[in-house]
Every structure is written in structure tokens, then in C-alpha cells.
Amino acid sequence: MSSLPFRDLALDAHGRLVLTDLHGATHEGVTPVRAHPISAPDEGVSLVGVHGHELAWVERLSALPDSPRRVLEAELAAREFHPTLKRLISVNTFATPSTWRVETDRGEVDFVLKSEEDIRRLDEGRLLITSTHGVQLQVPDRWALDKQSKRLLERFL
Structure with missing residues (x-):
């Protein structure tokens, strides 16, 4: 079992993404950004804080437990608009x-x-x-x- 790059990831009452890092610090307004949205959408997701600094790196989205994976997928879907x-x-x-x-x-x-x-x-x-x-x-x-x-x-x- 691989370790998570953060303790917790959830939405707050205002619908903002909140990340609790490995040291227990809470970061509100986190933005997920795919490293390769077209060629490898499952690989490499950076979780960026409000000041533009990377707070956590997710190697493979599909390797996350269900709850944080679903939260991240929903956030990414809301940000990315690529009709088929x-x-x-x-x-x-x-x-x-x-x-x-x-x-x-x-x-x-x-x-x-x-x-x-x-x-x-x-x-x-x-x-x-x-x-x-x-x-x-x-x-x-x-x-x-x-x-x-x-x-x-x-x-x-």
C-alpha cells in the first residue's frame, strides 16, 4: 500500500478544496492541476495552494482511496472543459x-x-x-x- 501525499482532502462548506498536509497544516482554496491532461490524465496531479506553491503531488489519481479520488475528479471535471x-x-x-x-x-x-x-x-x-x-x-x-x-x-x- 502506497502512502498518501496528504492526510486529508475534502470540500469545505463553501465548496472550496481543503487539504490537510502530512504535517497537519490545513490549506484552503487548493487547486488541482494535471501535469499531462491530454496524454496521461491519470498521472501526475499537483495540488496547488492559493499562493501558487505546490502543496502535494499525486503520482497516480487512480491509486488514491475512493473519497479523495472522487473529490479530486469532481474538481478537475469542473475546471476542465473538453467536449467530445x-x-x-x-x-x-x-x-x-x-x-x-x-x-x-x-x-x-x-x-x-x-x-x-x-x-x-x-x-x-x-x-x-x-x-x-x-x-x-x-x-x-x-x-x-x-x-x-x-x-x-x-x-x-
Whole structure:
């Protein structure tokens, strides 16, 4: 059994993350930050205090006991907004900039793709598409998309 990098982690009455470190000191307003949010979301989470200093380092999120792991996962989910692209509905032009209409896990949305470089290829068919507003849409497996979505997407890859 590995030891925890802190004594306790919980939310206070105001919904702020509170960490009790290994020395028993309490730190309110802690912010979790993933070291590798896209390539290795389970590995390396820094717990940062209000003054920007790291208070604790979590090697592997999945190795934590249920209670602190659930608290951290909920905090990270609230901070990270990466909708998943489920279907590419239409593209107004195959030149960039172009307006895309897509279906995500959070509903339909239109966004502008500034250039082909805003489609980042990750490992194993995963993509990260960044809109002109900085919203990053994830494509977990481009090969699993429907035929029309793959056809439209291939024009930009």
C-alpha cells in the first residue's frame, strides 16, 4: 500500500478544496492541476495552494482511496472543459478559416477552425481540435466516427 501525499482532502462548506498536509497544516482554496491532461490524465496531479506553491503531488489519481479520488475528479471535471466531438455535421468550406457544425457530448455547436494546425493528432487516432475561441474538442477515436464525419474530417488532415 502506497502512502498518501496528504492526510486529508475534502470540500469545505463553501465548496472550496481543503487539504490537510502530512504535517497537519490545513490549506484552503487548493487547486488541482494535471501535469499531462491530454496524454496521461491519470498521472501526475499537483495540488496547488492559493499562493501558487505546490502543496502535494499525486503520482497516480487512480491509486488514491475512493473519497479523495472522487473529490479530486469532481474538481478537475469542473475546471476542465473538453467536449467530445461525436459527429461532424457540416463544414461551410474546405479552406480555412471554416465554420464547423458538430454534435458533441454537450449538444450541437458551431465553431470556427482557423487553420489545419488547430487539429492536433494525438496517439491511436485521437485528435484535439481547437476553435478560434480556444475551446478544445476531443475526438477519442477518429476511426470510430460515422462515415460522413470521417469524410469531412479527412479534408483537413
